[in-house]
Amino acid sequence: MNIISNCKIDLPDWVIPLLEEREEPLATISQRMQLAIDLSAENVRRDTGGPFAAVVVNEATSELVSVGLNLVATAGVSSAHAEIVALTLAQVAHGDWDLSGAGPLQLVTTCEPCAMCFGAVPWSGVKSLICGARKKDAEAAGFDEGDKPDGWIRSLQRRGITVQCRVLRSEAALVLENYGKEGGTIYNASQGK
Amino acid sequence: MNIISNCKIDLPDWVIPLLEEREEPLATISQRMQLAIDLSAENVRRDTGGPFAAVVVNEATSELVSVGLNLVATAGVSSAHAEIVALTLAQVAHGDWDLSGAGPLQLVTTCEPCAMCFGAVPWSGVKSLICGARKKDAEAAGFDEGDKPDGWIRSLQRRGITVQCRVLRSEAALVLENYGKEGGTIYNASQGK
Numbered sequence: 001m002n003i004i005s006n007c008k009i010d011l012p013d014w015v016i017p018l019l020e021e022r023e024e025p026l027a028t029i030s031q032r033m034q035l036a037i038d039l040s041a042e043n044v045r046r047d048t049g050g051p052f053a054a055v056v057v058n059e060a061t062s063e064l065v066s067v068g069l070n071l072v073a074t075a076g077v078s079s080a081h082a083e084i085v086a087l088t089l090a091q092v093a094h095g096d097w098d099l100s101g102a103g104p105l106q107l108v109t110t111c112e113p114c115a116m117c118f119g120a121v122p123w124s125g126v127k128s129l130i131c132g133a134r135k136k137d138a139e140a141a142g143f144d145e146g147d148k149p150d151g152w153i154r155s156l157q158r159r160g161i162t163v164q165c166r167v168l169r170s171e172a173a174l175v176l177e178n179y180g181k182e183g184g185t186i187y188n189a190s191q192g193k
Numbered sequence: 194m195n196i197i198s199n200c201k202i203d204l205p206d207w208v209i210p211l212l213e214e215r216e217e218p219l220a221t222i223s224q225r226m227q228l229a230i231d232l233s234a235e236n237v238r239r240d241t242g243g244p245f246a247a248v249v250v251n252e253a254t255s256e257l258v259s260v261g262l263n264l265v266a267t268a269g270v271s272s273a274h275a276e277i278v279a280l281t282l283a284q285v286a287h288g289d290w291d292l293s294g295a296g297p298l299q300l301v302t303t304c305e306p307c308a309m310c311f312g313a314v315p316w317s318g319v320k321s322l323i324c325g326a327r328k329k330d331a332e333a334a335g336f337d338e339g340d341k342p343d344g345w346i347r348s349l350q351r352r353g354i355t356v357q358c359r360v361l362r363s364e365a366a367l368v369l370e371n372y373g374k375e376g377g378t379i380y381n382a383s384q385g386k
Contacts, residue, residue, distance in 0.1 A: 003259060004286045005209055011198040019196055066196060077281050078290040078316040079272065088270050093197045097271040097380060116312030119339050123271040123309060146312050149342040187290060 009075050009085060012048035015039070015067060026055075026062045029130050032108040033168045035064075037132065040082070040110045040175045043069045044184065051141070051179035054086040054109040058102070059128060065105060066090035072187045083109050083117040087124040099125035106130060110172040111138050112165060115146025122159045129156060131165045132172025140173075141180035144188040202268050202278060205241035208232070208260060219248075219255045222323050225301040226361045228257075230325065233275070233303045233368045236262045237377065244334070244372035247279040247302040251295070252321060258298060259283035265380045276302050276310040280317040292318035299323060303365040304331050305358060308339025315352045322349060324358040325365025333366075334373030337381040 018039075026032050032055055039053035050070035058065055068086025072078055086107065087099070094102040106128040112135045113121060121129055135145045149155055153163045180186075211232075219225050225248055232246035243263030251258055261279025265271055279300065280292070287295040299321040305328045306314060314322055328338045342348055346356045373379075 002286070003209060003212055003257065004282045005204040006201060007281050007285045008199060008201040016196060016198055064196065072290050072316075076288060076290045077284050078292075078318070079277050079281060079313050080290075084272050088200050088272060089197045091270050092200045093195070095269060097265050097269045097273075099271075114312060114316075115342075116309055116316060119307060119309030119312050119341075120272050122337075122339060123265075123307075125271070144315075146315060147342045147345075147348040148312075149308075149340045152340075155340040 007077065009071060009077065009080055009088070011067070011069065012043070012046060014042065014046055014048070015069070018042065019064070019067065026057055026064055029108065029164065029167055032057050032106070033110070033130060033132055033172070036108050036110045037168060037172050037175060039067060039069060040172070044175065044179055049074045050187065051175045051184065052082040052109070052111055054082040054107060056086050056090040056126065057106050057108060059104040059106045061103065065102070066093055073185050079116065081114065081117050083107060083113055084120055087120065087126070091124070100127070101125070104128070110175065112145070115148050118148045118152050121156060121161060126161065128162045130167050131163070132168050133176055134165065134169065137169070137173035137176050141176040142186040142188075200270065202264060202270065202273055202281070204260070204262065204282075205236070205239060207235065207239055207241070208262070211235065212257070212260065219250055219257055222301065222357065222360055225250050225299070226303070226323060226325055226365070229301050229303045230361060230365050230368060232260060232262060233365070237368065237372055242267045243380065244368045244377065245275040245302070245304055247275040247300060249279050249283040249319065250299050250301060252297040252299045254296065258295070259286055266378050272309065274307065274310050276300060276306055277313055280313065280319070284317070293320070294318070297321070303368065305338070308341050311341045311345050314349060314354060319354065321355045323360050324356070325361050326369055327358065327362065330362070330366035330369050334369040335379040335381070
């Protein structure tokens with residue numbers, strides 16, 4: 001028997017230096033989204049993952065708490081979507097799975113969450129979700145986004161999470177569009193084949 | 194800036210020795226579910242996580258590929274549900290995010306997947322999902338299971354994944370019931386509070 005007992009996910013080496021060089025504030029949701037979009041484009045340019053990124057920001061202090069990138073193909077883990085990575089690294093930084101104790105935290109993602117990431121958001125303790133591109137933008141680039149419940153935004157709101165979509169949508173969607181045009185790997189479900 | 198750039202999830206130390214000691218085959222879905230139920234009960238008894246476990250088995254060879262436990266409270270990661278852990282460790286073992294190339298793999302979980310894990314199943318490449326307890330059993334123990342789309346089973350089937358629920362349901366539900374009765378930690382969403 002050869003059962004694996006641990007796994008590790010690393011952000012690419014370029015991420016921390018890029019963050020350290022930045023001087024733009026994160027006072028507005030547009031500034032936060034712009035950082036996420038820049039990270040998504042850089043992830044493609046560096047060939048370190050898919051065209052999606054996310055950041056977790058403290059809404060009260062505008063402090064950056066964590067960043068996430070889509071690392072599915074590079075880490076070899078299908079759940080390594082940008083949102084899951086960002087939430088997990090925020091939880092590691094906080095030392096607890098429940099981010100509600102870390103201030104009012106906001107998850108800013110370059111694309112509307114897929115079915116998995118939609119389900120993951122309430123478990124994390126963030127209080128706010130900000131999305132850039134829409135599901136149809138991801139689908140236009142070739143990605144399967146899965147089946148979310150009808151009224152997924154209301155579902156999150158019922159759990160006390162505010163949701164705002166289409167923030168810098170065209171800028172976020174352009175990264176997806178370019179990725180699709182340039183023949184980037186589309187790591188969709190195998191559809192049982 | 195103090196941004197965390199990696200995370201690591203480990204199965205508890207008792208898991209591999211327990212698996213090595215077992216002699217029961219995994220030829221039937223009941224035998225596979227029984228292993229998952231035993232792991233869920235042991236996870237509670239050892240105080241290493243929540244009352245949920247999952248295993249990934251090769252349907253063709255009956256070989257055990259990976260195991261997962263709910264490690265939310267112990268790892269401090271809200272997405273460390275049993276299904277996500279089992280799928281991730283199977284992907285690490287296979288060396289690729291797409292398990293469809295690792296044989297016909299089956300995810301056997303002691304409870305119907307939550308909203309997040311439902312969304313994660315198609316991305317993994319497994320061909321079959323076997324569930325024990327139902328959503329209402331988890332809810333009766335105090336757990337929030339999130340909002341899955343209506344017809345979630347058909348949604349998976351449309352993606353080529355066969356689904357069978359209520360396998361050893363009462364045995365699986367008993368682990369949840371006992372956990373609830375004994376005042377086990379209920380690591381639910383903070384509901385925005």
